[in-house]
Amino acid sequence: MTRLQSAAELELLRAGILSARDAARPCIAVCTGAACNGLDSARVARAFEVEAGKMAPGAGIEVRATGCHGFCEKGPNVVVGPDDICYFEVTPDDVPEIIASALKGEVVERLVYKHPETGEKAVHMGEVPFYRHQTRLLIGDNIRIDPKRIEDYVAVGGYAALAKALFQMTPDQVVDEVKKASLRGRGGGGFPAGQKWETAKNAPGDEKYVIVNGHEGEPGAFMDRALFTGNPHKVLEGLIIGAYAIGSHRGFIYTRHDSPQLIEHIETALAQAEEYGLLGENILGSGFDFRVEVHFDVGIFVSGESSALMRSIEGQPPEPRPKYIRTSVAGIWDKPSNLNNVETWANVPQIISRGAEWYAGIGTERSKGTKLVSLSGNVVNSGVVEVPMGTPLRKIVYDMGGGIPGGKAAKAVHFGGPMGGSIPASLIDAPLDFDELAALGAPIGAGGLLVMDEDTDMVDVARYFLEFLTNESCGKCVPCREGMRQTLKVLTNITKGKGRDGDIGRLEDLNDVTGAACLCALGRTASDPLKSMLRYFKDEYELQIARGSQAAGNTAK
Amino acid sequence: MSEIVMQIDGKEVKASDGMTVLQAARVAGIHIPTVCHHDKLEPFGGCRMCMVEVEVRGRKSYVVSCLYPVAPDLVVHTRSERVDKIRRVILEELLAHAPNSPELVALAAEYGADRDRFDKDPSFCILCGLCVRYCAEVKQKNAVDFIERGAQRAISFIPEIAAKECWDCQECFAICPTSYAQAAYFLTEALAFPGRRKSAMHGA
Numbered sequence: 001m002t003r004l005q006s007a008a009e010l011e012l013l014r015a016g017i018l019s020a021r022d023a024a025r026p027c028i029a030v031c032t033g034a035a036c037n038g039l040d041s042a043r044v045a046r047a048f049e050v051e052a053g054k055m056a057p058g059a060g061i062e063v064r065a066t067g068c069h070g071f072c073e074k075g076p077n078v079v080v081g082p083d084d085i086c087y088f089e090v091t092p093d094d095v096p097e098i099i100a101s102a103l104k105g106e107v108v109e110r111l112v113y114k115h116p117e118t119g120e121k122a123v124h125m126g127e128v129p130f131y132r133h134q135t136r137l138l139i140g141d142n143i144r145i146d147p148k149r150i151e152d153y154v155a156v157g158g159y160a161a162l163a164k165a166l167f168q169m170t171p172d173q174v175v176d177e178v179k180k181a182s183l184r185g186r187g188g189g190g191f192p193a194g195q196k197w198e199t200a201k202n203a204p205g206d207e208k209y210v211i212v213n214g215h216e217g218e219p220g221a222f223m224d225r226a227l228f229t230g231n232p233h234k235v236l237e238g239l240i241i242g243a244y245a246i247g248s249h250r251g252f253i254y255t256r257h258d259s260p261q262l263i264e265h266i267e268t269a270l271a272q273a274e275e276y277g278l279l280g281e282n283i284l285g286s287g288f289d290f291r292v293e294v295h296f297d298v299g300i301f302v303s304g305e306s307s308a309l310m311r312s313i314e315g316q317p318p319e320p321r322p323k324y325i326r327t328s329v330a331g332i333w334d335k336p337s338n339l340n341n342v343e344t345w346a347n348v349p350q351i352i353s354r355g356a357e358w359y360a361g362i363g364t365e366r367s368k369g370t371k372l373v374s375l376s377g378n379v380v381n382s383g384v385v386e387v388p389m390g391t392p393l394r395k396i397v398y399d400m401g402g403g404i405p406g407g408k409a410a411k412a413v414h415f416g417g418p419m420g421g422s423i424p425a426s427l428i429d430a431p432l433d434f435d436e437l438a439a440l441g442a443p444i445g446a447g448g449l450l451v452m453d454e455d456t457d458m459v460d461v462a463r464y465f466l467e468f469l470t471n472e473s474c475g476k477c478v479p480c481r482e483g484m485r486q487t488l489k490v491l492t493n494i495t496k497g498k499g500r501d502g503d504i505g506r507l508e509d510l511n512d513v514t515g516a517a518c519l520c521a522l523g524r525t526a527s528d529p530l531k532s533m534l535r536y537f538k539d540e541y542e543l544q545i546a547r548g549s550q551a552a553g554n555t556a557k
Numbered sequence: 558m559s560e561i562v563m564q565i566d567g568k569e570v571k572a573s574d575g576m577t578v579l580q581a582a583r584v585a586g587i588h589i590p591t592v593c594h595h596d597k598l599e600p601f602g603g604c605r606m607c608m609v610e611v612e613v614r615g616r617k618s619y620v621v622s623c624l625y626p627v628a629p630d631l632v633v634h635t636r637s638e639r640v641d642k643i644r645r646v647i648l649e650e651l652l653a654h655a656p657n658s659p660e661l662v663a664l665a666a667e668y669g670a671d672r673d674r675f676d677k678d679p680s681f682c683i684l685c686g687l688c689v690r691y692c693a694e695v696k697q698k699n700a701v702d703f704i705e706r707g708a709q710r711a712i713s714f715i716p717e718i719a720a721k722e723c724w725d726c727q728e729c730f731a732i733c734p735t736s737y738a739q740a741a742y743f744l745t746e747a748l749a750f751p752g753r754r755k756s757a758m759h760g761a
Contacts, residue, residue: 300706322602322624475684475703475710477603479643482650485708486675506674513646516619516639517605 003277005285007163010154013276017155026061026102027081028052029143030090033068033226035383037261041076047092051099061099064152067142067230067265071130072383074113079143084125087111116380116402133399135362136386137370138346139223142230147265150272153233159278161349165241166286169352174245175201178348180356182368187213187341188416188445188521190367190434196338199328201246203336208248211313211332211339212239214255214262215297215304218417219468220448223372224342226384228255229262231346232269236292238348240279243290246338250291254309257296266294301472305520306339307331308474319474320520341446343372363389367433371447375401378408378453387432394428397451408453412536416445418465419525421532422458441532443525458537459544462530463491469526480523483514487530494541499548504541508534563631578622578633579607589622589635590644590664592651592734593685598694600624601686604651606664608643610634619643641668649674651683655735658683681737684710688729688738698722701729701738714742716749724753 004010030036030045048063055061069077074088080102087098087108094111101108113122115129122128125143145152153159165174179194200208212235216224228235239251253266270292273279281289295313297303303318310332312318331337347369351359360368367389373396376382380402387396393413397403404410410425421442423430430440437444452461466488475481487510490503507530515527534541561572565587572581577600582589592604600623607622612632619639634640648670652661656672656679665672684703689712692701700718704711714723723742730739746754 302706322621324620324625470708471706473707475706475708476686478605478647478650478683481684481708481710482653483646485678486650486653488708489676509642509646510650513643517608517643517647519602519605519621 003275003280005277007167007284010159010163010284014154014157014160017151021155023082025082028061028063028098028102029066029069029079029081030063031067031069031075031077031079032065032261033072033075033142033230034222034261035068035072036075036077039075041090043092044076044078044090044095047095048099051095061102064144064146066145067147068139068226068384069143070134070136070139070226070384070386071128071381073381074130078111079125081143084143085123086113086125086128086131088113129402130381130383130385130400133395134386135370135388137350137362138234138343138372139227139230139384139386141234142226145231147230147232148268150233150269150276153231157353158233158349159237161352162237162240162244162278163284165244165352166284166288171201171245171247174241174352177356178245178351181351181359182366183344183347183351183359184367184434185340186343186347186371186447188419188443188525190438190444193340193344196328196340197242197246199326200248200336200338203329205336207250207335208246209332209335209337210239210243210246210248210251211309211337212251212253212255212345213304213306213309213339213341214253214266215309216256216342216446217297217301217304217472218419218446218448220376220417220450221374221446223374223384223447225259225262227346227372228342229259229265232265233273234346234349235342236269236273236279238345239292240283240290241348241352242338242340242345244288246336248338249289251293252313252332253292253294254303254313255294255296257299263294263296270294300474301469302474302520302522305522307520309339310337319476320522322519343447364431364433364436366435371432371444373432374448375451376448377414377451378404378410378456379451380405390431390433392429392431393449396432396449397428401451404451404453406453408455410451411454411456412452412458413442414450414452414461414529415442415448416525416528417448417450418468419522419528420445420448421528422452422461422536423532424536441528441535443528457495458533458540459491459494462533463488463495465529466491466526469522473522473526477517477519477523479514479517480519480526483510483518483523484526486510487514491530494544494548497544497548497551499545500552501545501549503545504534504538507541561627561629563627563629563633565633566635572627574627576627578609578611578620578625578627578631581627582622582633582635587635590667591623592660592664592683593687594623595687595691595732598687598690601690604683604685605647606644608640610637610640644668645670653678654680654683655737658735660734680711681735681740682712683735683737684712685734686712687732687734688712691729691732696722696726696728698726701741712738712741714745716745719745720750 045065052061076090078087078090113128183193184190307321308318385400412422414422423442470484473480511527518524570585591607593601602621602624609622645668652672653675700722701714704713
């Protein structure tokens with residue numbers, strides 16, 4: 001493999017890859033994402049490879065082990081191209097029949113989607129309700145890509161945006177494009193990415209860094225892993241474009257030490273990009289140099305917090321620092337450091353190739369583009385969905401999620417995990433929008449959507465999240481460490497029927513001070529779930545406390 | 558260093574670039590309470606007692622004065638209902654660990670903190686980190702450090718280093734607001750080099 005020396009050579013490579021393929025030939029995509037993998041999809045993939053291997057070369061079928069398709073509930077997922085026929089809950093025993101049908105252009109009826117109530121069947125991806133209502137700009141390519149083959153990414157148009165940025169745009173124009181697209185950070189804060197880039201670009205100093213936050217430690221969030229593991233080059237392309245715009249020659253990918261598949265895919269992607277001249281010295285002959293290192297967390301949640309993450313990359317314990325000076329000005333080794341999350345970077349290539357105007361046409365006035373959402377909890381269809389910003393939550397829960405199992409009613413939806421908030425089912429028509437949901441008390445956070453049915457104990461939900469965070473706080477500052485410790489004690493007592501008079505006041509004071517006085521975002525937002533509970537479900541808290549104090553009163557008598 | 562003019566509690570205060578709000582306030586004779594601060598040590602920002610209200614371009618926020626840099630035209634309020642509430646609750650949280658620490662008791666009286674408001678957890682250590690940082694920054698011995706994280710965080714003397722370094726120092730005892738550093742050290746002594754104190758007292 002020789003390093004590509006120009007944008008034209010990249011296009012030649014792409015034409016070569018495409019011409020070697022027969023678009024009409026069946027191609028079988030087996031999901032090996034985290035959930036399907038847990039359902040032994042690796043065995044299904046192997047069975048397909050063995051079966052396909054038995055056929056005469058040329059007459060055969062292409063088999064691709066891909067990243068997450070999204071419909072985790074029904075895994076192992078298999079999609080048969082070119083018409084994208086979806087098969088669910090596939091076992092190795094189904095493989096010969098699927099292959100035989102694919103070659104005859106037929107459908108294996110028993111493996112297609114059946115509506116749980118009406119029994120109506122859906123054969124193609126565009127008809128399955130879970131997929132039909134989505135807009136899969138980011139994750140849609142997953143079924144076309146073997147994450148370990150850069151050629152698959154190039155075949156779907158990969159690295160064209162990088163070539164466009166390098167040869168047709170100045171760094172300033174790239175920053176402007178991202179600003180005009182109003183891309184907002186997908187990691188939790190929703191901070192405008194273009195503005196962050198500009199700060200880092202204009203910060204004094206020659207040495208600057210760009211970083212992918214691939215930590216995703218939040219319980220109930222699994223969309224970054226789905227995207228990054230399934231399509232690592234998309235994230236990498238965004239990162240290289242960002243580096244060019246900001247003027248950085250050294251990038252970092254910070255991710256989890258405990259996701260071997262993700263690590264393998266990232267490292268393979270970096271090596272292949274380097275071999276093709278898309279990374280390293282003189283990228284595509286443009287004169288721009290950029291290298292990327294992979295760093296791993298030490299297994300604690302707070303290392304996903306930006307300043308803690310940067311300490312960790314420096315080799316220090318991941319303890320947050322106050323950010324009175326932005327990390328875009330003084331981050332890793334006090335150099336300007338631009339950190340964005342996996343999904344934010346993955347949005348960049350399409351903004352460059354299709355333009356800010358196109359991008360800004362999707363979504364709401366202040367929240368643009370699509371958003372990946374990890375859908376879980378009391379919902380029929382768990383999985384990763386991608387929808388335009390502004391989509392009503394009801395649509396996600398009912399149209400894609402298939403509603404609440406067992407015919408139960410929804411009680412609440414919770415966004416953002418242990419640092420997010422719950423809103424009652426009466427507000428389920430609220431749109432997926434950074435500002436509207438934040439105002440309601442359920443900020444999108446990274447995008448984990450937890451559905452809770454009528455049987456859910458809302459005191460216990462807050463207690464669960466706090467228990468998680470109490471152990472994950474670094475313990476440096478008092479309102480985080482002590483505030484959560486005391487809040488957890490009060491909540492635990494209430495759930496055990498030992499609530500006392502004054503507990504609501506204690507909870508409100510603790511929560512208020514934790515939210516206002518903590519050193520980093522972990523502590524400050526740790527108060528969010530309880531805040532939303534006390535806003536919408538205070539009655540339930542009061543009732544449980546009253547039960548406790550009554551019981552205490554009875555014993556006293 | 559250029560001179561900066563700012564306002565603290567309605568008073569015009571002159572400070573120089575690079576100072577923190579806490580330093581500027583002290584120079585101007587304005588008191589801000591602290592627990593984890595020590596003039597010989599780098600600011601830590603752990604106890605959050607020195608929190609103040611600042612106004613920058615009309616926007617109010619709450620920051621720790623020991624770390625927040627001075628800036629021209631900054632408006633600082635060291636007391637307000639909200640600031641006092643933050644300090645009161647923080648004191649109540651700390652008093653759950655060390656209900657009789659004279660420093661905390663005095664501050665509690667000033668801010669109306671109730672030492673019995675929260676469940677007691679008499680660990681005595683309030684994790685201000687003064688001993689840890691003093692040993693690291695001033696003595697450069699690192700004989701005592703934090704262990705664990707979150708609610709499990711604690712200080713611990715490292716027996717191997719403590720056996721060599723602490724006997725002739727013990728300077729951290731006097732800066733500990735709860736006397737826990739001393740207790741932790743003596744436990745380490747009992748574990749790591751028992752008998753040394755006895756023989757030192759009675760002559761070996």
